[in-house]
Amino acid sequence: MTDFLSTPAPYVLIGLVLYYIAYRFYARWIDKRVWEPDPKRSTPATMYMDGVEYFPVNRYVLYGFQFKSVAALGPIVGPVLAVQYWGWLPSLFWIVIGVIFIGWAQDYSAMFLSVRNEGRSFGPITYNLVGKGARSVLLSYLFIYFWLLTAAFVYILAATANGFSGSFYIIFITLLSGVILGQLVFKARWNIFYATILALILVAIGYVVGYYVQFPATNFLGVYGSVMFWSIIFAIILAIAAIVPLPSLILPFNYLAFYPAIASVALVIISALLSPISGVSFTRPAFVGFTASFTGFPLWPLLFVTIACGAISGWHSLVSSGTTSKQVESEIDALPVGGGAMFTESIVALSAFAAISVISATVLGANGYVLGAATLASGILGKALYNGFVLFFGAFLLFMGVTVETLVIRYWRLVLADMVSERKGSIRILGNKYVATTLILVLALALIATFTFDYIWEYFGGTNQLFAAFALLLVATYLTKVKKPSWYTLIPGSFMIVTTIAAIAYTAYLFLSHSFNPTKPLTALQQLFYNFLMGYGITPYPIVSAFDVIAFLVGLSLVILSITMGYYLFKSILTYRKEAGITQPIGGKTTMAKPGED
Amino acid sequence: MIFKKKEGENKKKSNPLKEFMYGFAMHGNVTYMLRTRMYMEHLFMLMTLGDMLGFPILPPYYSLRLLPYMVPNIKSWKMRMLRERDFTDLISG
Numbered sequence: 001m002t003d004f005l006s007t008p009a010p011y012v013l014i015g016l017v018l019y020y021i022a023y024r025f026y027a028r029w030i031d032k033r034v035w036e037p038d039p040k041r042s043t044p045a046t047m048y049m050d051g052v053e054y055f056p057v058n059r060y061v062l063y064g065f066q067f068k069s070v071a072a073l074g075p076i077v078g079p080v081l082a083v084q085y086w087g088w089l090p091s092l093f094w095i096v097i098g099v100i101f102i103g104w105a106q107d108y109s110a111m112f113l114s115v116r117n118e119g120r121s122f123g124p125i126t127y128n129l130v131g132k133g134a135r136s137v138l139l140s141y142l143f144i145y146f147w148l149l150t151a152a153f154v155y156i157l158a159a160t161a162n163g164f165s166g167s168f169y170i171i172f173i174t175l176l177s178g179v180i181l182g183q184l185v186f187k188a189r190w191n192i193f194y195a196t197i198l199a200l201i202l203v204a205i206g207y208v209v210g211y212y213v214q215f216p217a218t219n220f221l222g223v224y225g226s227v228m229f230w231s232i233i234f235a236i237i238l239a240i241a242a243i244v245p246l247p248s249l250i251l252p253f254n255y256l257a258f259y260p261a262i263a264s265v266a267l268v269i270i271s272a273l274l275s276p277i278s279g280v281s282f283t284r285p286a287f288v289g290f291t292a293s294f295t296g297f298p299l300w301p302l303l304f305v306t307i308a309c310g311a312i313s314g315w316h317s318l319v320s321s322g323t324t325s326k327q328v329e330s331e332i333d334a335l336p337v338g339g340g341a342m343f344t345e346s347i348v349a350l351s352a353f354a355a356i357s358v359i360s361a362t363v364l365g366a367n368g369y370v371l372g373a374a375t376l377a378s379g380i381l382g383k384a385l386y387n388g389f390v391l392f393f394g395a396f397l398l399f400m401g402v403t404v405e406t407l408v409i410r411y412w413r414l415v416l417a418d419m420v421s422e423r424k425g426s427i428r429i430l431g432n433k434y435v436a437t438t439l440i441l442v443l444a445l446a447l448i449a450t451f452t453f454d455y456i457w458e459y460f461g462g463t464n465q466l467f468a469a470f471a472l473l474l475v476a477t478y479l480t481k482v483k484k485p486s487w488y489t490l491i492p493g494s495f496m497i498v499t500t501i502a503a504i505a506y507t508a509y510l511f512l513s514h515s516f517n518p519t520k521p522l523t524a525l526q527q528l529f530y531n532f533l534m535g536y537g538i539t540p541y542p543i544v545s546a547f548d549v550i551a552f553l554v555g556l557s558l559v560i561l562s563i564t565m566g567y568y569l570f571k572s573i574l575t576y577r578k579e580a581g582i583t584q585p586i587g588g589k590t591t592m593a594k595p596g597e598d
Numbered sequence: 599m600i601f602k603k604k605e606g607e608n609k610k611k612s613n614p615l616k617e618f619m620y621g622f623a624m625h626g627n628v629t630y631m632l633r634t635r636m637y638m639e640h641l642f643m644l645m646t647l648g649d650m651l652g653f654p655i656l657p658p659y660y661s662l663r664l665l666p667y668m669v670p671n672i673k674s675w676k677m678r679m680l681r682e683r684d685f686t687d688l689i690s691g
Contacts, residue, residue: 050674052636057625060614064621123684139685247634251627258623322689323629414688 006282007275008354008376011088015096015350019343022100027339030105034484035112037331044119045327054119056329059336066341068258069319070107072404073153073397074309074464075349077366080356081457082306084368085292086299087285088357094303095353098311099346102492106468108338109475109489110317114325115334116478121321122471129477134568137561138470139419141463144558146412148460150405150440151447154238155456157401158230158448159365164394165218166210168230171398173206175237178253186247199256210391224451224528227364231448235441238402242409242437250406257399264373264396265348271376272354278379283360294362295454295523301503304496305461310349312496314467316342364525365453370394412440450547451529452522455507459555462504466562469496473569480576490573501562508555515548636678643668643675 004010031037045056057065082091110122117125127135161168181199184190219226241249275281290299297306309315320338328334355372363371373396374389381389413436420431429435447456472493479486514522518541521527526544533540646664648655656664 048677050677052632052674052678057621058612058617060612060617061621061625064618064623065625066621068622068626120682121684121686121689123686124682127684142685246630251630255623255627262619262622318686318689322686411689415685418685418688 003279003281004276007280008272008282008357009275011092012269012272012350012354015092016347018096018100019346022104023339023343026100027104027108027335030488031108031335031339034479034488035109035116035331035334037112037334039330039332041331043115043328043331044325045329048119048326053323054326057327059329059333062324062327062329062333062337063340066107066319066324066337067344069324070309070313070316070341071345071348071400072309073156073366073400074313074315075345076352076369076397076400077152077156077457078307078310078461079349079352080366080369081454082303083284083353083356084362085288085295085297085306086290086303087287088282088353089286090299090303091307092350092353094307095311095346095349098304098307099342099349102468102472102496103310103312103316103346104339104342105488105492106312106314106471106475107316107320107342108335110471111320111325111328111338112331112334113475113478114321115328115331119326122318122474125321125478126470126474129474129481130568130572134565137565137568139415141467141558141561141565142415143412144554145460145463145467146408146415147440147443148447148456148463149408150412151444152453152457152460153401153405153408154231154234154441154444155227155448155453156365157234157398157405158227159367160370160394160397160401161230161234162218162223162226163364163367164370164390165214165216166212167391167394167398168210168233169213170203170206170210170391170395171402173209174203174256174395174399175241175249175253175402177202177206178249178256181252181256182248185252196255199252200259203256203260207391207395210395211388222528223364223525224532227451228445228449231445234402235445238405238409239437239441241402241406242413243433246410250403254403257403260392260396261399264393265351267377268351268355268373268393269347271373271380272351274380275354275358275376278376280358280376280379282357284357297454297458298506301499301506302458304499305458305465305503307349308461308464310346310352312465312468312492314464314469314471316345317468317471366397367394370397409437409440413437449529450544451525452551453525454523455510455551458503458507459551459558462500462507463558465496465500466504466558466565469493469500469562470565470569472496473566473573477569477572477576480573480580480582483580483582486573497562497566501559501566504555504558504562508552508559511548511551511555515545515552518544518548639671640675640679643671647672 043056045054048054049056079091079095082094113125114120114122117128120128123135123138126138161171177199180202181195184195184198185192216226221229241253244250271278271280291297292299292302304311324337328337351373352369355376356368357372358375359368359372361368361371370390370393373393374386377389377393378384378386413433416436416439417431417433420428430439472489476486476490476493479489510522521530521544530540530544533543644651644653645655646661646668649658649661
C-alpha cells in the first residue's frame with residue numbers, strides 16, 4: 001500500500017475522479033441555476049450565420065478546437081516549476097482546487113458571456129459593461145502579456161533544444177515537412193490523406209535523424225552561450241513563421257504537430273496511471289516548505305501564479321470569447337465545450353505534475369518534464385527506450401512551444417498594426433509586420449539574456465492570472481446587471497486579483513531591492529550572465545541594476561494597471577447593484593430574472 | 599467527457615472521437631481558410647459593386663455582368679462589413 005501511495009497513480013486518479021464529480025454536479029448546477037441555458041434560444045452562430053466567422057459547429061469539434069487552443073506549454077511548465085519550488089503536494093492541491101472552483105468557471109462563463117452578448121469578444125464587452133478606460137487598460141495589458149509570454153516560451157524552447165541534443169532536428173525537419181505538406185495540399189491539390197502520410201514519414205525521419213545526429217552537444221558554448229544561441233535560432237524561426245502566410249508553414253506544421261502531441265499527452269497520463277506496475281515512484285518531497293527552494297519565493301502568492309494554465313488561465317477567456325463563442329451551436333454546448341476543455345487541459349497539468357515528481361534532477365526550463373515523462377513511459381514500455389522517449393518528449397515540448405508562439409507573435413503584430421493604423425507620424429512604422437515582429441523578439445531576447453527566467457515566469461503567470469481575474473469579475477459585473485447570482489465568479493475573481501497583484505508586486509519588489517545590491521545575483525543562473533559579461537571585461541553590476549529598474553517599472557505598471565482595472569470592475573458591480581436595487585451581500589443570492597428577461 | 603443530449607438533436611449518428619480529432623487538428627485551419635476567402639470576397643465585392651458605392655473600379659458593363667453572381671453574398675457581406683471589430687477579435691486561438 002505504501003508503495004502504491006508513493007507513486008503518482010493514486011493522485012492522478014483522485015484528480016480525475018474529482019474532475020468528474022465537479023463537472024457532473026457543481027458545473028452543471030451552476031450551468032442550470034445561473035445561466036439557465038435554453039436549447040431553443042438562438043446563439044450568435046445561428047443568428048448571425050455568415051459561414052465564415054459565425055456558423056454553428058458540432059460540440060465535439062468545438063471541444064477539440066477549444067482544447068487545442070488553450071493547451072500549450074503553460075500547463076506543463078507551471079507544475080514543473082512549482083513542484084521543484086514547493087513540493088508536489090501544494091502543486092497538486094492548487095491544480096485540482098484551482099480548476100474545480102475557478103478554472104472551468106472562467107472558461108465557461110467567458111464563453112457564455114460572449115454568447116449572450118451577440119458573440120462579442122472581451123474588448124467590446126468590457127467597453128459596454130465597464131467603460132472606455134477599462135478597455136484601454138485591457139489593451140495595454142495585452143502588450144505586456146505578449147512580450148512576457150514570448151520571452152518565457154523562447155527561453156523554454158532554447159533550454160529544451162540545448163538540453164536534448166538532436167531534438168532541434170526533429171522540429172526543423174517537421175517544419176520542412178509542414179512546408180512540403182502545405183505545397184502538396186494547397187498548390188498541387190494532393191489528397192490530404194496521402195499528403196499527411198508522406199509528411200508523417202518525413203517527421204519520422206526527423207526523429208531518426210534527431211536520435212543519431214546529436215550535434216551540437218548540450219552546452220557546447222557553455223550553459224549561457226548555448227541557451228542564447230538556441231534562443232536566437234528559435235527567434236529567427238519564429239520570425240519567419242510569423243511573417244510568411246499561414247498556409248505556407250504554420251497551418252500544415254500545426255496539423256502535423258497534432259499527431260505526436262496527442263500521443264505524448266496520452267502516453268504520459270497512461271504511464272502515470274500505470275506507475276504502480278512499473279514501480280516508478282515519487283523522488284521529490286511532498287512539501288518543501290512555505291518558502292521555495294532555489295528562489296525563496298513564498299508559497300502565497302507565488303504558487304498561484306507559477307501554476308497558471310492547468311488551474312486557471314486568462315488566455316482561455318480571450319479564446320473562449322474570441323472565436324469559440326461565435327460557433328456555439330446551442331447554449332447547452334457551452335458547458336462541455338468551455339468547461340470540458342478546461343478540465344481536459346488540467347489533465348495535461350496532472351501529467352506534468354506526475355512527470356516532474358518522479359525525477360530528482362534540477363534542470364533548466366521545462367526539461368524536467370521531458371526526463372520525468374521519459375522515466376514514466378520507459379517504466380512501462382521498457383528501459384531500453386528511455387533515450388528515445390527523451391527525444392520524443394523533448395520534441396513534444398518544442399512542438400507545443402513553436403505552434404503557440406508563432407500565433408502569439410502574429411497576434412502581437414496584428415494588435416500593434418490595429419493600434420497604430422489610425423495614428424499619424426513615424427509611429428505608424430510599428431504597424432509594419434517586419435518591424436513589429438523584430439521588436440517583440442528583440443525585447444524577448446533582452447529579457448532572456450538576463451537569465452532571470454524564474455522571475456520572468458512569475459511576471460508572465462501574474463499577467464495571465466490577472467486576465468483571468470478580470471474575466472471573472474467582468475462576468476460578475478454582467479451577472480449583477482442581469483440580476484443573477486454572481487458569487488461563483490466574484491469570490492474566485494476577488495481572490496485571484498488580490499493574489500496576483502501581490503505576486504507581481506512582490507516580484508517587482510525583488511527586482512527593485514536587487515537593483516541596490518546587484519553584486520549578488522538573483523538566482524544561481526544569473527551568475528552565468530555575470531560571468532558572460534565579465535568574460536568580455538564588462539562590469540555587470542550597472543547593466544544588471546539598469547535591467548532591475550526596468551523590470552521593476554514593468555511590474556509597477558502591471559500593478560497600477562491591475563488596480564485601475566480592479567477599481568473599474570468593482571465600481572461597475574456596485575453601480576449595477578445600486579441600479580438593480582440589490583441589498584443582499586455582494587455576490588449572494590439575487591432576484592432571479594425570469595427566463596428571457598435579460 | 600460527459601455530453602448531454604440536446605433536445606431535437608439531429609439523429610444523424612456522430613463519431614465523437616473523429617469529430618474531436620478533426621476539431622483539434624483541422625478546425626482552426628478551416629476557419630483560417632474561410633477567413634482568407636472572406637477577405638478576398640470583400641475585395642471582389644468592392645470591385646464589382648464599387649461603382650454603386652462611388653468607387654468605379656470596374657467598368658459598369660462588367661459589374662452588371664457579375665452582379666447576379668454577387669447578389670446572394672450581399673447580405674452576409676454587408677453584415678460583416680458593418681460589424682464592430684476589436685483587437686480582442688484578432689485572438690482566435
